[in-house]
Amino acid sequence: xxxxxxxxxxxxxxxxxxxxxxxxxxxxxxxxxxxxxxxxxxxxxxxxxxxxxxxxxxxxxxxxxxxxxxxxxxxxxxxxxxxxxxxxxxxxxxxxxxxxxxxxxxxxxxxxxxxxxxxxxxxxxxxxxxxxxxxxxxxxxxxxxxxxxxxxxxxxxxxxxxxxxxxxxxxxxxxxxxxxxxxxxxxxxxxxxxxxxxxxxxxxxxxxxxxxxxxxxxxxxxxxxxxxxxxxxxxxxxxxxxxxxxxxxx
Amino acid sequence: xxxxxxxxxxxxxxxxxxxxxxxxxxxxxxxxxxxxxxxxxxxxxxxxxxxxxxxxxxxxxxxxxxxxxxxxxxxxxxxxxxxxxxxxxxxxxxxxxxxxxxxxxxxxxxxxxxxxxxxxxxxxxxxxxxxxxxxxxxxxxxxxxxxxxxxxxxxxxxxxxxxxxxxxxxxxxxxxxxxxxxxxxxxxxxxxxxxxxxxxxxxxxxxxxxxxxxxxxxxxxxxxxxxxxxxxxxxxxxxxxxxxxxxxxx
DNA sequence: CACGTTTTAAAATGAACGTTTGAATCATAC
DNA sequence: GTATGATTCAAACGTTCATTTTAAAACGTG
Numbered sequence: 001x002x003x004x005x006x007x008x009x010x011x012x013x014x015x016x017x018x019x020x021x022x023x024x025x026x027x028x029x030x031x032x033x034x035x036x037x038x039x040x041x042x043x044x045x046x047x048x049x050x051x052x053x054x055x056x057x058x059x060x061x062x063x064x065x066x067x068x069x070x071x072x073x074x075x076x077x078x079x080x081x082x083x084x085x086x087x088x089x090x091x092x093x094x095x096x097x098x099x100x101x102x103x104x105x106x107x108x109x110x111x112x113x114x115x116x117x118x119x120x121x122x123x124x125x126x127x128x129x130x131x132x133x134x135x136x137x138x139x140x141x142x143x144x145x146x147x148x149x150x151x152x153x154x155x156x157x158x159x160x161x162x163x164x165x166x167x168x169x170x171x172x173x174x175x176x177x178x179x180x181x182x183x184x185x186x187x188x189x190x191x192x193x194x195x196x197x198x199x200x201x202x203x204x205x206x207x208x209x210x211x212x213x214x215x216x217x218x219x220x221x222x223x224x225x226x227x228x229x230x231x232x233x234x235x236x237x238x239x240x241x242x243x244x245x246x247x248x249x250x
Numbered sequence: 251x252x253x254x255x256x257x258x259x260x261x262x263x264x265x266x267x268x269x270x271x272x273x274x275x276x277x278x279x280x281x282x283x284x285x286x287x288x289x290x291x292x293x294x295x296x297x298x299x300x301x302x303x304x305x306x307x308x309x310x311x312x313x314x315x316x317x318x319x320x321x322x323x324x325x326x327x328x329x330x331x332x333x334x335x336x337x338x339x340x341x342x343x344x345x346x347x348x349x350x351x352x353x354x355x356x357x358x359x360x361x362x363x364x365x366x367x368x369x370x371x372x373x374x375x376x377x378x379x380x381x382x383x384x385x386x387x388x389x390x391x392x393x394x395x396x397x398x399x400x401x402x403x404x405x406x407x408x409x410x411x412x413x414x415x416x417x418x419x420x421x422x423x424x425x426x427x428x429x430x431x432x433x434x435x436x437x438x439x440x441x442x443x444x445x446x447x448x449x450x451x452x453x454x455x456x457x458x459x460x461x462x463x464x465x466x467x468x469x470x471x472x473x474x475x476x477x478x479x480x481x482x483x484x485x486x487x488x489x490x491x492x493x494x495x496x497x498x499x500x
Numbered sequence: 501c502a503c504g505t506t507t508t509a510a511a512a513t514g515a516a517c518g519t520t521t522g523a524a525t526c527a528t529a530c
Numbered sequence: 531g532t533a534t535g536a537t538t539c540a541a542a543c544g545t546t547c548a549t550t551t552t553a554a555a556a557c558g559t560g
Contacts, residue, residue, distance in 0.1 A: 011537080027377030029279035032517065043539050048519065050537095122375050125428040127277030161455065168422040168459045175421020178375040205411065208469035209418045216462025219454040261507070283548065293508050298549065300506095506557070517546070525538065530531100 012050050014040040020061050024118045028058055028128050055130055062123065062134060065105070065116045070142045073101050077149060088152040092211045098146050099173050099210060106177075106199040114177075114199065121177035124170070150214075161218060169210045176206055262300050264290040270311045274368045278308055278378050305380055312373065312381075315355070315366045316388045323351050323392050327399060338402040342461045348396050349423050349460060356427075356449040364427075364449065371427035374420070400464075411468060419460045426456055 009017070018040040022031045033054055037044045051057040076097040080089040089097075102120070105111040112119070123131050143166070150162045157165075268290040272281045283304055287294045301307040326347040330339040339347075352370070355361040362369075373381050393416070400412045 025377065027277070027279060029277060030377050033519090034517080043537095044518095045520080045540090046538070054518065122377070125372050125375065125425065127275065127280050127372070164452075164455045165459055168426060168456065171425020172418040172422040172463070175375065175425055176418060178421075202414075204469040205414045206418065208466045209415055209463040212466025213422070213459040213463035216458045219458035282546080284546085294548095295509090295550080296507070304548065501560105503559090504557100505559100506555105508555070509553085511550105511552080513548105513550075515547080518544100520543070521541090523539085523541105525536105527536080528534085530533080 011040075011042050011046055015042060015047060015050065015057065016061055016064060019057055020112060020119060021115055023058065023061060024115055024122065027122070028126060028131065058131065059134055062119070062131075063138070065112050065120070066135075066138045068111065069102060069105065070138065073098060073142050074145070076101055077145065081149075089149060091150065091153045091214055092207075094146060094149050094153060095169070095210050095214060096207065099169065099206070100203065102173070103177075103199060103203045103206070117177040121174040124174050154214075157218065165214055165216075168213060172209065172213075173206060176202060261290075261292050261296055265292060265297060265300065265307065266311055266314060269307055270362065270369060271365055273308065273311060274365055274372070277372070278376065278381065283307075308381065309384055312369070312384060313388070315362050315370070316385075318361065319352065319355065320388065320392045323348060324395070326351055327395065331399075339399060341400065341403045341464055342457075344396060344399050344403060345419070345457065345460050345464060349419065349456070350453065352423070353427075353449060353453045353456070367427040371424040374424050404464075407468065415464055415466075418463060422459065422463075423456060426452060 015036060019031070019036050022036055022039065025031075026035070033047050034044060036057075037046060047054065047057055051060055077089075077094070080093055080097055083089075102117070106114045106117045123135055126132055147163060147166055150166065151157075151159055154162060265286060269281075269286050272285055272289065275281075276285070283294060283297050286307075287296060297304065297307055301310055327339075327344070330343055330347055352367070356364045356367045370385075373385055376382055397413060397416055400416065401407075401409055404412060
């Protein structure tokens with residue numbers, strides 16, 4: 001008799017919750033089914049029974065949140081366009097609709113909270129192809145619609161440019177969410193601050209940064225990169241000499 | 251006799267080159283020493299002999315590029331400050347110095363090219379603690395100096411704000427470099443374009459986005475996030491009902 | 501040529517991995 | 531009470547992993 005009574009939910013949900021947390025902490029490859037089932041206090045075979053395998057579990061973990069998120073995003077954009085009397089929504093409102101909806105999930109434990117924000121932030125650059133493929137498929141419809149909304153809202157900006165800036169915004173957001181140690185070095189957290197309060201501060205700052213980037217002047221096509229581009233002479237990156245004595249080899 | 255004559259360099263460098271490429275393709279956890287030594291056509295034990303182990307190999311792969319990159323960054327900022335007659339460099343020149351130096355490496359095969367850009371882009375959010383710790387240590391000095399340069403260049407922007415925007419810029423850059431499939435869906439590449447040309451176009455677009463974000467108005471502290479924040483009623487993310495018939499369980 | 505460094509080869513270690521299996525257990529309806 | 535289907539369980543499967551240990555072979559250099 002394992003003490004399942006201590007836990008809030010059934011086996012399936014417990015696996016999803018623990019899996020979500022451990023996939024964030026150690027990555028997909030770095031998380032074993034034994035770690036998950038051990039912490040969730042369920043049997044090892046339960047994952048295969050309920051989901052069919054490790055990949056299918058990851059898929060279920062992601063879809064549980066993404067389905068809700070993308071429905072919400074569609075609904076918010078619906079309302080935005082309905083309120084405009086035929087006029088396209090302003091760019092900053094579209095930014096708010098797409099990214100604000102995501103960040104908002106960080107304040108709601110029932111929606112995964114900050115754990116899910118980290119998971120989604122890291123999944124975009126996962127080395128596992130099936131994760132990126134799943135995300136691309138889950139996001140395709142929503143991204144297509146929002147991209148069109150941006151294009152309509154910014155008639156003077158070339159379509160290509162809009163697509164790139166969407167990409168940059170996604171990156172700045174995903175990266176801020178992924179929350180590396182790096183951030184904690186470079187940015188001083190008020191350590192006794194609630195996560196929800198942290199998330200709100202993050203949002204106000206991210207929001208103005210994204211809108212600022214989205215409204216930037218169209219880049220000069222002929223802009224030349226700095227001197228570092230295409231320099232070949234000063235580079236001696238390969239070190240063919242043997243390692244210094246005392247280190248390896250022994 | 252394995253055909254070592256086909257390869258351009260010695261064992262050490264061949265391991266570093268193949269390791270760099272495979273760590274990008276499959277991630278650190280997803281790359282085995284057998285994959286590396288097999289593709290590099292060196293003995294399995296060579297990694298342990300030359301580097302001491304898998305982690306030490308990853309460390310060597312990263313340091314080979316980062317040492318050069320950070321020296322270059324220091325040098326460029328030196329020149330920028332020397333040319334200013336006591337005046338602090340303009341913000342957009344600092345952006346160019348920090349991120350342009352990085353992007354420029356993508357055009358130089360001897361410096362790792364786009365492979366290294368992807369590696370560094372993904373390493374920041376790696377689930378492996380020692381990788382993030384290594385990056386934090388390698389970047390500490392340079393980031394501290396550039397952050398101070400930004401603060402001097404933007405006397406009206408609070409220090410905290412500068413740190414956050416630095417973080418956002420890093421994210422947008424790292425994410426653009428990590429180059430998920432997502433980007434290739436959302437952005438149409440001219441497929442017969444040279445990687446160097448791609449990198450130059452990326453830079454001009456990224457540059458204007460970053461500068462635009464850096465110059466955005468200071469965010470309103472009391473900005474309230476959209477309706478998605480702290481909503482709890484409509485959420486029913488947990489599905490405790492058994493899976494539908496036909497799927498799992500069998 | 502001789503010597504120390506580097507590379508190769510093959511084998512073995514112990515641990516951890518995802519997955520499978522068949523029996524035991526539980527809840528529920530007859 | 532017992533039959534039934536869903537769930538949980540302990541145990542084992544075969545594979546792969548990083549690492550270590552042998553030893554001999556190839557190499558560059560004084």
